[in-house]
Amino acid sequence: MLTPPPLALYVHLPWCVRKCPYCDFNSHEARGGTPPFAAYVDALLADLDQDLPLVWGRPVHSVFFGGGTPSLFPAAEIDRFLQGAAARLRFAPALEITLEANPGTTEHGRFEDYRAAGVNRISFGIQSFDDGCLQRLGRIHDSGEAERAVKLAQDAGFDNLNLDLMYALPGQDLAMAETDVARAVTLAPAHISHYQLTLEPNTVFAARPPERLPDDDLAWDMQERCQDLLAGAGYGQYEVSAYARPGRQCAHNLNYWRFGDYLGIGAGAHGKITLGHDQSILRRWKQRHPTLWLSAAGQPAAIGGDEHIPPERRPFEYMLNALRLLEGFRTADFQARTGLTDAAIAQPLQTAFQRGWLEAVDGYIRPTALGMRFGNDVISLFLESSDNGPGDDAD
Structure with a gap:
């Protein structure tokens, strides 16, 4: 959830x-x-x-x-x-x-x-x-x-x-x-x-x-x-x-790297908000050019776009942030911030462990020194997983 x-x-x-x-x-x-x-x-x-x-x-x-x-x-x-x-x-x-x-x-x-x-x-x-x-x-x-x-x-x-x-x-x-x-x-x-x-x-x-x-x-x-x-x-x-x-x-x-929420205001600002009432994650961005944004601020025309992040893309977006941190992440935090179960990331995690890119230490899954060097390759595993389907939603 x-x-x-x-x-x-x-x-x-x-x-x-x-x-x-x-x-x-x-x-x-x-x-x-x-x-x-x-x-x-x-x-x-x-x-x-x-x-x-x-x-x-x-x-x-x-x-x-x-x-x-x-x-x-x-x-x-x-x-x-x-x-x-x-x-x-x-x-x-x-x-x-x-x-x-x-x-x-x-x-x-x-x-x-x-x-x-x-x-x-x-x-x-x-x-x-x-x-x-x-x-x-x-x-x-x-x-x-x-x-x-x-x-x-x-x-x-x-x-x-x-x-x-x-x-x-x-x-x-x-x-x-x-x-x-x-x-x-x-x-x-x-x-x-x-x-x-x-x-x-x-x-x-x-x-x-x-x-x-x-x-x-x-x-x-x-x-x-x-x-x-x-x-x-x-x-x-x-x-x-x-x-x-x-x-x-x-x-x-x-807060960004732990997949926290943020309001983004001003010309071109981006935000990410978790909406508990409908169990969705909203990304919103504002019109980029200051003159255009100024003329519309406070009105719907100032919003450049809204997008609800689908469940199948959440593992990649979470890891894109969390795996920048040396501390890594806890699976409980992944579940709470994506609404998915561990099954959604089981296969890419197994691959990353086998290649020596990730390790489990004191309840956290974190990048190894090799994984930090090849960070883009590690994160791409979760993009490939997302392409194969959404995984299981949590209750």
């Missing part, structure tokens, strides 16, 4: 100063003047009002402002939105509220204002501390600005910071990747995200690949070496690309 899991709130703020050539997110350059911040917050609250019937009475355990570049928004507008959301939703105690920030769009004194508004976690898009790499990535900040922004946030009282780093960058060698991690560790953030640059479809880099990209072997060497450096500095890996000090894992992203 489907049991509603924890609920999160994702808020998409779509504007940025300049779109990076590797970025495939729904982000839009703020051309022709200042974006309509106040009108956008009004629309966010209208969007939230429209989705509220999906989650009546359920507490929200985390809020995440993603983008785009959310730090473009004035703190007063972030505050106004959070006050409006708190009046509509039940915020759980110790709520994690994350704001993504670009070091090139932060101003002195603003971090104190974000903190006063209720934001208690900042995620910085650093990407690299090498100025040459930053230029080749199209970033608008340099390494000095990155370090200053982190220290300003710490001076403002933020002790829960994430730094995003990328590796396998154009022109990067192993020593440069190691230096990026070392400089990040020196700043003592609570959390570091470390992930490989990929050339996503419909990006500038996909159309015109950059020169001097590291090959697969060098990229793997970078990943392994940086994992060792992070572990040695006290950052435990808990997901494919996420590392944290003890107790500082990102609650919002953990």
